[in-house]
Amino acid sequence: MNTPAARPQRSHGSGPRPPSLGGNLWTLLALLVLLGLSAGSALLELGVFNTVANLGIAVAKALLVLTIFMRLKTDNALLRIVASAGFAWLAVMIALALADVLTRAPLLAPW
Amino acid sequence: MNARLHPVPEQFDDPVQQREAATLGMWAFLATEILFFGVLFAGYTLCRVRFPDAFAAGSRHTDMLLGTIETAVLLTSSCAVALSVREVQLGGRQLATALLGITAALGASFLVMHGFEYYAEYREGLIPAVHWTQQGVYAKGMEIFYCLYYFITLFHSLHVSIGVVLLIVMAWRTWHRAYDARYHTPLELTALYWHLVDIVWIFVYPLIYLVGRAG
Incomplete structure:
Protein backbone atom coordinates (compact mmCIF):
# COMPACT_ATOMS: atom_id res chain seq x y z
CA MET A 1 0.00 0.00 0.00
CA ASN A 2 2.44 2.61 1.17
CA THR A 3 5.37 1.75 -1.07
CA PRO A 4 8.61 3.70 -0.78
CA ALA A 5 8.37 6.73 -3.02
CA ALA A 6 10.57 6.83 -6.09
CA ARG A 7 10.76 10.59 -5.87
CA PRO A 8 11.56 12.61 -2.80
CA GLN A 9 8.38 13.37 -0.91
CA ARG A 10 7.34 16.96 -0.49
CA SER A 11 6.77 17.16 3.18
CA HIS A 12 5.22 20.52 4.00
CA GLY A 13 1.78 20.42 5.59
CA SER A 14 -0.97 19.99 3.03
CA GLY A 15 -2.34 23.19 1.57
CA PRO A 16 -1.12 26.75 1.38
CA ARG A 17 -0.06 28.51 4.54
CA PRO A 18 -3.18 29.37 6.53
CA PRO A 19 -4.19 33.03 6.31
CA SER A 20 -3.82 35.06 9.47
CA LEU A 21 -6.63 35.32 12.02
CA GLY A 22 -6.73 39.08 11.48
CA GLY A 23 -6.96 38.63 7.71
CA ASN A 24 -10.04 36.43 8.10
CA LEU A 25 -11.74 38.75 10.58
CA TRP A 26 -11.05 41.89 8.51
CA THR A 27 -12.50 40.10 5.51
CA LEU A 28 -15.66 39.32 7.46
CA LEU A 29 -15.89 42.96 8.58
CA ALA A 30 -15.45 44.16 4.98
CA LEU A 31 -18.17 41.73 3.83
CA LEU A 32 -20.61 43.00 6.46
CA VAL A 33 -19.84 46.64 5.61
CA LEU A 34 -20.45 45.87 1.93
CA LEU A 35 -23.73 44.17 2.90
CA GLY A 36 -24.76 47.36 4.75
CA LEU A 37 -23.79 49.48 1.74
CA SER A 38 -25.78 47.19 -0.53
CA ALA A 39 -28.93 47.42 1.62
CA GLY A 40 -28.50 51.18 2.12
CA SER A 41 -27.92 52.01 -1.53
CA ALA A 42 -30.98 49.98 -2.52
CA LEU A 43 -33.15 52.42 -0.54
CA LEU A 44 -31.81 55.46 -2.43
CA GLU A 45 -33.37 56.54 -5.71
CA LEU A 46 -30.49 55.96 -8.14
CA GLY A 47 -32.34 54.70 -11.21
CA VAL A 48 -30.33 52.17 -13.17
CA PHE A 49 -27.40 52.70 -10.80
CA ASN A 50 -29.30 50.83 -8.08
CA THR A 51 -28.79 47.65 -10.08
CA VAL A 52 -25.22 48.59 -11.02
CA ALA A 53 -24.30 49.32 -7.39
CA ASN A 54 -25.99 46.15 -6.09
CA LEU A 55 -24.30 43.88 -8.62
CA GLY A 56 -20.95 45.65 -8.23
CA ILE A 57 -21.05 45.16 -4.48
CA ALA A 58 -22.08 41.51 -4.94
CA VAL A 59 -19.08 40.95 -7.25
CA ALA A 60 -16.77 42.61 -4.70
CA LYS A 61 -18.14 40.38 -1.93
CA ALA A 62 -17.78 37.25 -4.07
CA LEU A 63 -14.17 38.18 -4.92
CA LEU A 64 -13.36 38.60 -1.21
CA VAL A 65 -14.79 35.16 -0.41
CA LEU A 66 -13.01 33.58 -3.40
CA THR A 67 -9.59 35.11 -2.73
CA ILE A 68 -9.42 35.05 1.08
CA PHE A 69 -11.83 32.42 2.45
CA MET A 70 -11.39 30.02 -0.47
CA ARG A 71 -7.67 30.88 -0.64
CA LEU A 72 -7.49 31.31 -4.40
CA LYS A 73 -5.02 34.12 -3.78
CA THR A 74 -2.39 31.84 -2.25
CA ASP A 75 -3.34 28.40 -3.57
CA MET B 1 -9.75 6.98 11.59
CA ASN B 2 -6.74 8.71 13.01
CA ALA B 3 -5.12 11.28 10.74
CA ARG B 4 -1.65 9.96 11.52
CA LEU B 5 -2.61 6.55 10.12
CA HIS B 6 -3.87 8.02 6.86
CA PRO B 7 -1.65 6.53 4.12
CA VAL B 8 -1.03 8.26 0.80
CA PRO B 9 -2.70 6.12 -1.90
CA GLU B 10 -0.19 4.68 -4.33
CA GLN B 11 -1.31 6.74 -7.33
CA PHE B 12 0.04 9.87 -5.63
CA ASP B 13 3.69 10.81 -5.18
CA ASP B 14 3.14 12.52 -1.86
CA PRO B 15 0.48 14.19 0.33
CA VAL B 16 0.95 17.48 -1.51
CA GLN B 17 0.04 15.94 -4.86
CA GLN B 18 -2.89 14.12 -3.27
CA ARG B 19 -4.24 17.38 -1.92
CA GLU B 20 -3.74 19.16 -5.25
CA ALA B 21 -5.73 16.45 -7.05
CA ALA B 22 -8.53 16.61 -4.48
CA THR B 23 -8.86 20.40 -4.53
CA LEU B 24 -8.71 20.48 -8.34
CA GLY B 25 -11.52 17.92 -8.49
CA MET B 26 -13.56 19.94 -6.00
CA TRP B 27 -13.10 23.13 -8.01
CA ALA B 28 -14.19 21.33 -11.17
CA PHE B 29 -17.35 20.31 -9.28
CA LEU B 30 -17.83 23.87 -8.01
CA ALA B 31 -17.54 25.18 -11.59
CA THR B 32 -20.44 22.88 -12.56
CA GLU B 33 -22.36 24.22 -9.56
CA ILE B 34 -21.76 27.77 -10.83
CA LEU B 35 -23.34 26.74 -14.13
CA PHE B 36 -26.19 24.92 -12.35
CA PHE B 37 -27.20 28.09 -10.52
CA GLY B 38 -26.09 30.13 -13.54
CA VAL B 39 -28.96 28.75 -15.62
CA LEU B 40 -31.43 30.00 -13.01
CA PHE B 41 -29.71 33.40 -12.91
CA ALA B 42 -29.72 33.59 -16.73
CA GLY B 43 -33.45 32.81 -16.73
CA TYR B 44 -33.95 35.47 -14.08
CA THR B 45 -32.01 38.01 -16.18
CA LEU B 46 -34.10 37.40 -19.31
CA CYS B 47 -37.40 37.58 -17.45
CA ARG B 48 -36.36 40.70 -15.56
CA VAL B 49 -35.42 42.43 -18.83
CA ARG B 50 -38.87 41.49 -20.15
CA PHE B 51 -40.89 42.40 -17.02
CA PRO B 52 -38.86 45.01 -15.08
CA ASP B 53 -41.79 46.61 -13.25
CA ALA B 54 -43.39 43.31 -12.26
CA PHE B 55 -40.05 42.09 -10.89
CA ALA B 56 -39.73 45.28 -8.82
CA ALA B 57 -43.28 44.79 -7.53
CA GLY B 58 -42.55 41.14 -6.71
CA SER B 59 -39.30 42.00 -4.95
CA ARG B 60 -41.09 44.57 -2.77
CA HIS B 61 -43.21 41.70 -1.38
CA THR B 62 -40.12 39.86 -0.08
CA ASP B 63 -38.84 40.43 3.46
CA MET B 64 -35.79 42.67 3.03
CA LEU B 65 -34.88 42.72 6.74
CA LEU B 66 -34.93 38.93 7.02
CA GLY B 67 -33.03 38.63 3.72
CA THR B 68 -30.32 40.98 5.02
CA ILE B 69 -30.02 39.06 8.30
CA GLU B 70 -29.79 35.78 6.37
CA THR B 71 -26.99 37.22 4.24
CA ALA B 72 -25.07 38.37 7.33
CA VAL B 73 -25.55 34.91 8.89
CA LEU B 74 -24.14 33.14 5.83
CA LEU B 75 -21.19 35.55 5.53
CA THR B 76 -20.35 35.00 9.21
CA SER B 77 -20.64 31.23 8.82
CA SER B 78 -18.20 31.37 5.89
CA CYS B 79 -15.67 33.14 8.10
CA ALA B 80 -16.23 30.58 10.87
CA VAL B 81 -15.54 27.60 8.62
CA ALA B 82 -12.45 29.33 7.15
CA LEU B 83 -11.17 29.86 10.70
CA SER B 84 -11.90 26.23 11.50
CA VAL B 85 -9.71 24.99 8.62
CA ARG B 86 -7.01 27.42 9.76
CA GLU B 87 -7.23 26.08 13.31
CA VAL B 88 -6.83 22.47 12.14
CA GLN B 89 -3.85 23.48 10.00
CA LEU B 90 -2.29 25.02 13.10
CA GLY B 91 -2.87 21.80 15.04
CA GLY B 92 -5.95 22.81 17.05
CA ARG B 93 -8.89 20.49 17.60
CA GLN B 94 -11.37 21.77 20.21
CA LEU B 95 -11.70 25.28 18.78
CA ALA B 96 -11.89 23.87 15.26
CA THR B 97 -14.74 21.55 16.30
CA ALA B 98 -16.54 24.44 18.01
CA LEU B 99 -16.18 26.64 14.92
CA LEU B 100 -17.59 23.85 12.72
CA GLY B 101 -20.51 23.51 15.15
CA ILE B 102 -21.11 27.27 15.00
CA THR B 103 -21.04 27.14 11.19
CA ALA B 104 -23.58 24.30 11.12
CA ALA B 105 -25.79 26.14 13.63
CA LEU B 106 -25.67 29.33 11.54
CA GLY B 107 -26.60 27.29 8.46
CA ALA B 108 -29.52 25.72 10.32
CA SER B 109 -30.68 29.14 11.54
CA PHE B 110 -30.60 30.33 7.93
CA LEU B 111 -32.94 27.48 6.98
CA VAL B 112 -35.30 28.28 9.86
CA MET B 113 -35.45 31.96 8.88
CA HIS B 114 -36.15 31.01 5.30
CA GLY B 115 -38.89 28.69 6.49
CA PHE B 116 -40.55 31.66 8.21
CA GLU B 117 -40.28 33.60 4.96
CA TYR B 118 -41.96 30.83 2.99
CA TYR B 119 -44.74 30.64 5.57
CA ALA B 120 -45.32 34.41 5.40
CA GLU B 121 -45.42 34.18 1.61
CA TYR B 122 -47.94 31.36 1.77
CA ARG B 123 -50.18 33.46 4.02
CA GLU B 124 -49.83 36.42 1.65
CA GLY B 125 -50.84 34.27 -1.31
CA LEU B 126 -47.51 34.52 -3.09
CA ILE B 127 -46.98 30.91 -4.14
CA PRO B 128 -47.80 30.43 -7.84
CA ALA B 129 -50.06 27.47 -8.64
CA VAL B 130 -50.44 26.63 -4.95
CA HIS B 131 -51.78 29.73 -3.25
CA TRP B 132 -51.74 32.82 -5.48
CA THR B 133 -54.04 35.72 -4.62
CA GLN B 134 -52.26 38.64 -6.32
CA GLN B 135 -54.31 40.88 -8.61
CA GLY B 136 -53.50 43.81 -10.89
CA VAL B 137 -51.44 44.58 -13.98
CA TYR B 138 -48.23 43.10 -12.58
CA ALA B 139 -49.76 39.87 -11.26
CA LYS B 140 -48.63 37.75 -14.26
CA GLY B 141 -45.06 39.05 -14.22
CA MET B 142 -44.90 38.66 -10.45
CA GLU B 143 -45.89 35.03 -10.87
CA ILE B 144 -42.78 34.55 -13.02
CA PHE B 145 -40.66 36.37 -10.41
CA TYR B 146 -41.97 34.11 -7.66
CA CYS B 147 -41.48 30.95 -9.73
CA LEU B 148 -37.82 31.92 -10.15
CA TYR B 149 -37.65 32.92 -6.49
CA TYR B 150 -38.78 29.47 -5.34
CA PHE B 151 -36.57 27.61 -7.80
CA ILE B 152 -33.47 29.61 -6.84
CA THR B 153 -34.03 29.73 -3.06
CA LEU B 154 -35.22 26.11 -2.75
CA PHE B 155 -32.22 24.80 -4.67
CA HIS B 156 -30.02 27.05 -2.55
CA SER B 157 -31.66 25.81 0.66
CA LEU B 158 -31.12 22.23 -0.53
CA HIS B 159 -27.42 23.05 -0.85
CA VAL B 160 -27.41 24.65 2.60
CA SER B 161 -29.04 21.52 4.06
CA ILE B 162 -26.42 19.26 2.47
CA GLY B 163 -23.74 21.63 3.74
CA VAL B 164 -25.09 21.52 7.31
CA VAL B 165 -25.01 17.71 7.29
CA LEU B 166 -21.45 17.71 5.91
CA LEU B 167 -20.36 20.27 8.52
CA ILE B 168 -21.79 18.15 11.35
CA VAL B 169 -19.92 15.11 10.00
CA MET B 170 -16.72 17.18 9.76
CA ALA B 171 -17.18 18.46 13.32
CA TRP B 172 -17.63 14.87 14.55
CA ARG B 173 -14.53 13.67 12.72
CA THR B 174 -12.43 16.66 13.78
CA TRP B 175 -13.40 16.03 17.39
CA HIS B 176 -12.34 12.36 17.00
CA ARG B 177 -8.92 13.40 15.67
CA ALA B 178 -9.51 12.31 12.07
CA TYR B 179 -7.79 15.49 10.85
CA ASP B 180 -4.59 17.21 11.85
CA ALA B 181 -2.11 19.71 10.39
CA ARG B 182 -0.82 17.07 7.96
CA TYR B 183 -4.09 15.64 6.62
CA HIS B 184 -7.42 17.49 6.53
CA THR B 185 -8.43 17.45 2.86
CA PRO B 186 -12.12 16.45 3.43
CA LEU B 187 -12.51 19.35 5.84
CA GLU B 188 -10.96 21.73 3.33
CA LEU B 189 -13.26 20.51 0.53
CA THR B 190 -16.34 20.86 2.75
CA ALA B 191 -15.28 24.43 3.51
CA LEU B 192 -14.92 25.16 -0.23
CA TYR B 193 -18.44 23.82 -0.82
CA TRP B 194 -19.82 25.97 1.99
CA HIS B 195 -18.14 29.09 0.62
CA LEU B 196 -19.68 28.47 -2.79
CA VAL B 197 -23.14 28.19 -1.20
CA ASP B 198 -22.36 31.56 0.40
CA ILE B 199 -21.31 33.09 -2.95
CA VAL B 200 -24.55 31.94 -4.59
CA TRP B 201 -26.50 33.71 -1.84
CA ILE B 202 -24.37 36.86 -2.24
CA PHE B 203 -25.91 37.15 -5.73
CA VAL B 204 -29.39 35.98 -4.72
CA TYR B 205 -29.66 38.74 -2.11
CA PRO B 206 -29.58 41.81 -4.45
CA LEU B 207 -31.51 40.07 -7.24
CA ILE B 208 -34.40 38.88 -5.07
CA TYR B 209 -34.62 41.28 -2.14
CA LEU B 210 -33.31 44.65 -3.34
CA VAL B 211 -35.14 45.31 -6.61
CA GLY B 212 -37.31 48.44 -6.67
CA ARG B 213 -36.83 49.31 -3.00
CA ALA B 214 -36.19 53.03 -3.54
CA GLY B 215 -39.04 55.52 -3.41
Missing part, protein backbone atom coordinates in the same frame (compact mmCIF):
# COMPACT_ATOMS: atom_id res chain seq x y z
CA ASN A 76 -2.35 26.60 -6.78
CA ALA A 77 -2.75 28.75 -9.94
CA LEU A 78 -4.56 25.85 -11.64
CA LEU A 79 -7.46 26.35 -9.22
CA ARG A 80 -7.74 30.00 -10.23
CA ILE A 81 -8.04 28.91 -13.86
CA VAL A 82 -10.79 26.36 -13.10
CA ALA A 83 -12.71 28.87 -10.98
CA SER A 84 -12.38 31.54 -13.67
CA ALA A 85 -13.59 29.07 -16.29
CA GLY A 86 -16.79 28.47 -14.32
CA PHE A 87 -17.59 32.17 -14.15
CA ALA A 88 -16.45 32.77 -17.74
CA TRP A 89 -18.90 30.17 -19.10
CA LEU A 90 -21.65 31.73 -17.00
CA ALA A 91 -20.83 35.14 -18.50
CA VAL A 92 -20.95 33.66 -22.01
CA MET A 93 -24.33 32.05 -21.31
CA ILE A 94 -25.91 35.23 -19.95
CA ALA A 95 -24.33 37.46 -22.62
CA LEU A 96 -25.49 35.29 -25.54
CA ALA A 97 -28.97 34.83 -24.09
CA LEU A 98 -29.31 38.58 -23.56
CA ALA A 99 -27.91 39.36 -27.01
CA ASP A 100 -30.69 37.25 -28.49
CA VAL A 101 -33.48 38.78 -26.43
CA LEU A 102 -32.34 42.40 -26.69
CA THR A 103 -31.67 42.50 -30.43
CA ARG A 104 -34.48 40.44 -31.91
CA ALA A 105 -37.56 42.26 -33.19
CA PRO A 106 -40.73 40.39 -32.25
CA LEU A 107 -42.34 38.83 -35.32
CA LEU A 108 -46.07 39.18 -35.63
CA ALA A 109 -48.07 36.06 -36.33
CA PRO A 110 -48.93 36.00 -40.06
CA TRP A 111 -52.59 35.21 -39.47
Whole structure:
Protein backbone atom coordinates (compact mmCIF):
# COMPACT_ATOMS: atom_id res chain seq x y z
CA MET A 1 0.00 0.00 0.00
CA ASN A 2 2.44 2.61 1.17
CA THR A 3 5.37 1.75 -1.07
CA PRO A 4 8.61 3.70 -0.78
CA ALA A 5 8.37 6.73 -3.02
CA ALA A 6 10.57 6.83 -6.09
CA ARG A 7 10.76 10.59 -5.87
CA PRO A 8 11.56 12.61 -2.80
CA GLN A 9 8.38 13.37 -0.91
CA ARG A 10 7.34 16.96 -0.49
CA SER A 11 6.77 17.16 3.18
CA HIS A 12 5.22 20.52 4.00
CA GLY A 13 1.78 20.42 5.59
CA SER A 14 -0.97 19.99 3.03
CA GLY A 15 -2.34 23.19 1.57
CA PRO A 16 -1.12 26.75 1.38
CA ARG A 17 -0.06 28.51 4.54
CA PRO A 18 -3.18 29.37 6.53
CA PRO A 19 -4.19 33.03 6.31
CA SER A 20 -3.82 35.06 9.47
CA LEU A 21 -6.63 35.32 12.02
CA GLY A 22 -6.73 39.08 11.48
CA GLY A 23 -6.96 38.63 7.71
CA ASN A 24 -10.04 36.43 8.10
CA LEU A 25 -11.74 38.75 10.58
CA TRP A 26 -11.05 41.89 8.51
CA THR A 27 -12.50 40.10 5.51
CA LEU A 28 -15.66 39.32 7.46
CA LEU A 29 -15.89 42.96 8.58
CA ALA A 30 -15.45 44.16 4.98
CA LEU A 31 -18.17 41.73 3.83
CA LEU A 32 -20.61 43.00 6.46
CA VAL A 33 -19.84 46.64 5.61
CA LEU A 34 -20.45 45.87 1.93
CA LEU A 35 -23.73 44.17 2.90
CA GLY A 36 -24.76 47.36 4.75
CA LEU A 37 -23.79 49.48 1.74
CA SER A 38 -25.78 47.19 -0.53
CA ALA A 39 -28.93 47.42 1.62
CA GLY A 40 -28.50 51.18 2.12
CA SER A 41 -27.92 52.01 -1.53
CA ALA A 42 -30.98 49.98 -2.52
CA LEU A 43 -33.15 52.42 -0.54
CA LEU A 44 -31.81 55.46 -2.43
CA GLU A 45 -33.37 56.54 -5.71
CA LEU A 46 -30.49 55.96 -8.14
CA GLY A 47 -32.34 54.70 -11.21
CA VAL A 48 -30.33 52.17 -13.17
CA PHE A 49 -27.40 52.70 -10.80
CA ASN A 50 -29.30 50.83 -8.08
CA THR A 51 -28.79 47.65 -10.08
CA VAL A 52 -25.22 48.59 -11.02
CA ALA A 53 -24.30 49.32 -7.39
CA ASN A 54 -25.99 46.15 -6.09
CA LEU A 55 -24.30 43.88 -8.62
CA GLY A 56 -20.95 45.65 -8.23
CA ILE A 57 -21.05 45.16 -4.48
CA ALA A 58 -22.08 41.51 -4.94
CA VAL A 59 -19.08 40.95 -7.25
CA ALA A 60 -16.77 42.61 -4.70
CA LYS A 61 -18.14 40.38 -1.93
CA ALA A 62 -17.78 37.25 -4.07
CA LEU A 63 -14.17 38.18 -4.92
CA LEU A 64 -13.36 38.60 -1.21
CA VAL A 65 -14.79 35.16 -0.41
CA LEU A 66 -13.01 33.58 -3.40
CA THR A 67 -9.59 35.11 -2.73
CA ILE A 68 -9.42 35.05 1.08
CA PHE A 69 -11.83 32.42 2.45
CA MET A 70 -11.39 30.02 -0.47
CA ARG A 71 -7.67 30.88 -0.64
CA LEU A 72 -7.49 31.31 -4.40
CA LYS A 73 -5.02 34.12 -3.78
CA THR A 74 -2.39 31.84 -2.25
CA ASP A 75 -3.34 28.40 -3.57
CA ASN A 76 -2.35 26.60 -6.78
CA ALA A 77 -2.75 28.75 -9.94
CA LEU A 78 -4.56 25.85 -11.64
CA LEU A 79 -7.46 26.35 -9.22
CA ARG A 80 -7.74 30.00 -10.23
CA ILE A 81 -8.04 28.91 -13.86
CA VAL A 82 -10.79 26.36 -13.10
CA ALA A 83 -12.71 28.87 -10.98
CA SER A 84 -12.38 31.54 -13.67
CA ALA A 85 -13.59 29.07 -16.29
CA GLY A 86 -16.79 28.47 -14.32
CA PHE A 87 -17.59 32.17 -14.15
CA ALA A 88 -16.45 32.77 -17.74
CA TRP A 89 -18.90 30.17 -19.10
CA LEU A 90 -21.65 31.73 -17.00
CA ALA A 91 -20.83 35.14 -18.50
CA VAL A 92 -20.95 33.66 -22.01
CA MET A 93 -24.33 32.05 -21.31
CA ILE A 94 -25.91 35.23 -19.95
CA ALA A 95 -24.33 37.46 -22.62
CA LEU A 96 -25.49 35.29 -25.54
CA ALA A 97 -28.97 34.83 -24.09
CA LEU A 98 -29.31 38.58 -23.56
CA ALA A 99 -27.91 39.36 -27.01
CA ASP A 100 -30.69 37.25 -28.49
CA VAL A 101 -33.48 38.78 -26.43
CA LEU A 102 -32.34 42.40 -26.69
CA THR A 103 -31.67 42.50 -30.43
CA ARG A 104 -34.48 40.44 -31.91
CA ALA A 105 -37.56 42.26 -33.19
CA PRO A 106 -40.73 40.39 -32.25
CA LEU A 107 -42.34 38.83 -35.32
CA LEU A 108 -46.07 39.18 -35.63
CA ALA A 109 -48.07 36.06 -36.33
CA PRO A 110 -48.93 36.00 -40.06
CA TRP A 111 -52.59 35.21 -39.47
CA MET B 1 -9.75 6.98 11.59
CA ASN B 2 -6.74 8.71 13.01
CA ALA B 3 -5.12 11.28 10.74
CA ARG B 4 -1.65 9.96 11.52
CA LEU B 5 -2.61 6.55 10.12
CA HIS B 6 -3.87 8.02 6.86
CA PRO B 7 -1.65 6.53 4.12
CA VAL B 8 -1.03 8.26 0.80
CA PRO B 9 -2.70 6.12 -1.90
CA GLU B 10 -0.19 4.68 -4.33
CA GLN B 11 -1.31 6.74 -7.33
CA PHE B 12 0.04 9.87 -5.63
CA ASP B 13 3.69 10.81 -5.18
CA ASP B 14 3.14 12.52 -1.86
CA PRO B 15 0.48 14.19 0.33
CA VAL B 16 0.95 17.48 -1.51
CA GLN B 17 0.04 15.94 -4.86
CA GLN B 18 -2.89 14.12 -3.27
CA ARG B 19 -4.24 17.38 -1.92
CA GLU B 20 -3.74 19.16 -5.25
CA ALA B 21 -5.73 16.45 -7.05
CA ALA B 22 -8.53 16.61 -4.48
CA THR B 23 -8.86 20.40 -4.53
CA LEU B 24 -8.71 20.48 -8.34
CA GLY B 25 -11.52 17.92 -8.49
CA MET B 26 -13.56 19.94 -6.00
CA TRP B 27 -13.10 23.13 -8.01
CA ALA B 28 -14.19 21.33 -11.17
CA PHE B 29 -17.35 20.31 -9.28
CA LEU B 30 -17.83 23.87 -8.01
CA ALA B 31 -17.54 25.18 -11.59
CA THR B 32 -20.44 22.88 -12.56
CA GLU B 33 -22.36 24.22 -9.56
CA ILE B 34 -21.76 27.77 -10.83
CA LEU B 35 -23.34 26.74 -14.13
CA PHE B 36 -26.19 24.92 -12.35
CA PHE B 37 -27.20 28.09 -10.52
CA GLY B 38 -26.09 30.13 -13.54
CA VAL B 39 -28.96 28.75 -15.62
CA LEU B 40 -31.43 30.00 -13.01
CA PHE B 41 -29.71 33.40 -12.91
CA ALA B 42 -29.72 33.59 -16.73
CA GLY B 43 -33.45 32.81 -16.73
CA TYR B 44 -33.95 35.47 -14.08
CA THR B 45 -32.01 38.01 -16.18
CA LEU B 46 -34.10 37.40 -19.31
CA CYS B 47 -37.40 37.58 -17.45
CA ARG B 48 -36.36 40.70 -15.56
CA VAL B 49 -35.42 42.43 -18.83
CA ARG B 50 -38.87 41.49 -20.15
CA PHE B 51 -40.89 42.40 -17.02
CA PRO B 52 -38.86 45.01 -15.08
CA ASP B 53 -41.79 46.61 -13.25
CA ALA B 54 -43.39 43.31 -12.26
CA PHE B 55 -40.05 42.09 -10.89
CA ALA B 56 -39.73 45.28 -8.82
CA ALA B 57 -43.28 44.79 -7.53
CA GLY B 58 -42.55 41.14 -6.71
CA SER B 59 -39.30 42.00 -4.95
CA ARG B 60 -41.09 44.57 -2.77
CA HIS B 61 -43.21 41.70 -1.38
CA THR B 62 -40.12 39.86 -0.08
CA ASP B 63 -38.84 40.43 3.46
CA MET B 64 -35.79 42.67 3.03
CA LEU B 65 -34.88 42.72 6.74
CA LEU B 66 -34.93 38.93 7.02
CA GLY B 67 -33.03 38.63 3.72
CA THR B 68 -30.32 40.98 5.02
CA ILE B 69 -30.02 39.06 8.30
CA GLU B 70 -29.79 35.78 6.37
CA THR B 71 -26.99 37.22 4.24
CA ALA B 72 -25.07 38.37 7.33
CA VAL B 73 -25.55 34.91 8.89
CA LEU B 74 -24.14 33.14 5.83
CA LEU B 75 -21.19 35.55 5.53
CA THR B 76 -20.35 35.00 9.21
CA SER B 77 -20.64 31.23 8.82
CA SER B 78 -18.20 31.37 5.89
CA CYS B 79 -15.67 33.14 8.10
CA ALA B 80 -16.23 30.58 10.87
CA VAL B 81 -15.54 27.60 8.62
CA ALA B 82 -12.45 29.33 7.15
CA LEU B 83 -11.17 29.86 10.70
CA SER B 84 -11.90 26.23 11.50
CA VAL B 85 -9.71 24.99 8.62
CA ARG B 86 -7.01 27.42 9.76
CA GLU B 87 -7.23 26.08 13.31
CA VAL B 88 -6.83 22.47 12.14
CA GLN B 89 -3.85 23.48 10.00
CA LEU B 90 -2.29 25.02 13.10
CA GLY B 91 -2.87 21.80 15.04
CA GLY B 92 -5.95 22.81 17.05
CA ARG B 93 -8.89 20.49 17.60
CA GLN B 94 -11.37 21.77 20.21
CA LEU B 95 -11.70 25.28 18.78
CA ALA B 96 -11.89 23.87 15.26
CA THR B 97 -14.74 21.55 16.30
CA ALA B 98 -16.54 24.44 18.01
CA LEU B 99 -16.18 26.64 14.92
CA LEU B 100 -17.59 23.85 12.72
CA GLY B 101 -20.51 23.51 15.15
CA ILE B 102 -21.11 27.27 15.00
CA THR B 103 -21.04 27.14 11.19
CA ALA B 104 -23.58 24.30 11.12
CA ALA B 105 -25.79 26.14 13.63
CA LEU B 106 -25.67 29.33 11.54
CA GLY B 107 -26.60 27.29 8.46
CA ALA B 108 -29.52 25.72 10.32
CA SER B 109 -30.68 29.14 11.54
CA PHE B 110 -30.60 30.33 7.93
CA LEU B 111 -32.94 27.48 6.98
CA VAL B 112 -35.30 28.28 9.86
CA MET B 113 -35.45 31.96 8.88
CA HIS B 114 -36.15 31.01 5.30
CA GLY B 115 -38.89 28.69 6.49
CA PHE B 116 -40.55 31.66 8.21
CA GLU B 117 -40.28 33.60 4.96
CA TYR B 118 -41.96 30.83 2.99
CA TYR B 119 -44.74 30.64 5.57
CA ALA B 120 -45.32 34.41 5.40
CA GLU B 121 -45.42 34.18 1.61
CA TYR B 122 -47.94 31.36 1.77
CA ARG B 123 -50.18 33.46 4.02
CA GLU B 124 -49.83 36.42 1.65
CA GLY B 125 -50.84 34.27 -1.31
CA LEU B 126 -47.51 34.52 -3.09
CA ILE B 127 -46.98 30.91 -4.14
CA PRO B 128 -47.80 30.43 -7.84
CA ALA B 129 -50.06 27.47 -8.64
CA VAL B 130 -50.44 26.63 -4.95
CA HIS B 131 -51.78 29.73 -3.25
CA TRP B 132 -51.74 32.82 -5.48
CA THR B 133 -54.04 35.72 -4.62
CA GLN B 134 -52.26 38.64 -6.32
CA GLN B 135 -54.31 40.88 -8.61
CA GLY B 136 -53.50 43.81 -10.89
CA VAL B 137 -51.44 44.58 -13.98
CA TYR B 138 -48.23 43.10 -12.58
CA ALA B 139 -49.76 39.87 -11.26
CA LYS B 140 -48.63 37.75 -14.26
CA GLY B 141 -45.06 39.05 -14.22
CA MET B 142 -44.90 38.66 -10.45
CA GLU B 143 -45.89 35.03 -10.87
CA ILE B 144 -42.78 34.55 -13.02
CA PHE B 145 -40.66 36.37 -10.41
CA TYR B 146 -41.97 34.11 -7.66
CA CYS B 147 -41.48 30.95 -9.73
CA LEU B 148 -37.82 31.92 -10.15
CA TYR B 149 -37.65 32.92 -6.49
CA TYR B 150 -38.78 29.47 -5.34
CA PHE B 151 -36.57 27.61 -7.80
CA ILE B 152 -33.47 29.61 -6.84
CA THR B 153 -34.03 29.73 -3.06
CA LEU B 154 -35.22 26.11 -2.75
CA PHE B 155 -32.22 24.80 -4.67
CA HIS B 156 -30.02 27.05 -2.55
CA SER B 157 -31.66 25.81 0.66
CA LEU B 158 -31.12 22.23 -0.53
CA HIS B 159 -27.42 23.05 -0.85
CA VAL B 160 -27.41 24.65 2.60
CA SER B 161 -29.04 21.52 4.06
CA ILE B 162 -26.42 19.26 2.47
CA GLY B 163 -23.74 21.63 3.74
CA VAL B 164 -25.09 21.52 7.31
CA VAL B 165 -25.01 17.71 7.29
CA LEU B 166 -21.45 17.71 5.91
CA LEU B 167 -20.36 20.27 8.52
CA ILE B 168 -21.79 18.15 11.35
CA VAL B 169 -19.92 15.11 10.00
CA MET B 170 -16.72 17.18 9.76
CA ALA B 171 -17.18 18.46 13.32
CA TRP B 172 -17.63 14.87 14.55
CA ARG B 173 -14.53 13.67 12.72
CA THR B 174 -12.43 16.66 13.78
CA TRP B 175 -13.40 16.03 17.39
CA HIS B 176 -12.34 12.36 17.00
CA ARG B 177 -8.92 13.40 15.67
CA ALA B 178 -9.51 12.31 12.07
CA TYR B 179 -7.79 15.49 10.85
CA ASP B 180 -4.59 17.21 11.85
CA ALA B 181 -2.11 19.71 10.39
CA ARG B 182 -0.82 17.07 7.96
CA TYR B 183 -4.09 15.64 6.62
CA HIS B 184 -7.42 17.49 6.53
CA THR B 185 -8.43 17.45 2.86
CA PRO B 186 -12.12 16.45 3.43
CA LEU B 187 -12.51 19.35 5.84
CA GLU B 188 -10.96 21.73 3.33
CA LEU B 189 -13.26 20.51 0.53
CA THR B 190 -16.34 20.86 2.75
CA ALA B 191 -15.28 24.43 3.51
CA LEU B 192 -14.92 25.16 -0.23
CA TYR B 193 -18.44 23.82 -0.82
CA TRP B 194 -19.82 25.97 1.99
CA HIS B 195 -18.14 29.09 0.62
CA LEU B 196 -19.68 28.47 -2.79
CA VAL B 197 -23.14 28.19 -1.20
CA ASP B 198 -22.36 31.56 0.40
CA ILE B 199 -21.31 33.09 -2.95
CA VAL B 200 -24.55 31.94 -4.59
CA TRP B 201 -26.50 33.71 -1.84
CA ILE B 202 -24.37 36.86 -2.24
CA PHE B 203 -25.91 37.15 -5.73
CA VAL B 204 -29.39 35.98 -4.72
CA TYR B 205 -29.66 38.74 -2.11
CA PRO B 206 -29.58 41.81 -4.45
CA LEU B 207 -31.51 40.07 -7.24
CA ILE B 208 -34.40 38.88 -5.07
CA TYR B 209 -34.62 41.28 -2.14
CA LEU B 210 -33.31 44.65 -3.34
CA VAL B 211 -35.14 45.31 -6.61
CA GLY B 212 -37.31 48.44 -6.67
CA ARG B 213 -36.83 49.31 -3.00
CA ALA B 214 -36.19 53.03 -3.54
CA GLY B 215 -39.04 55.52 -3.41
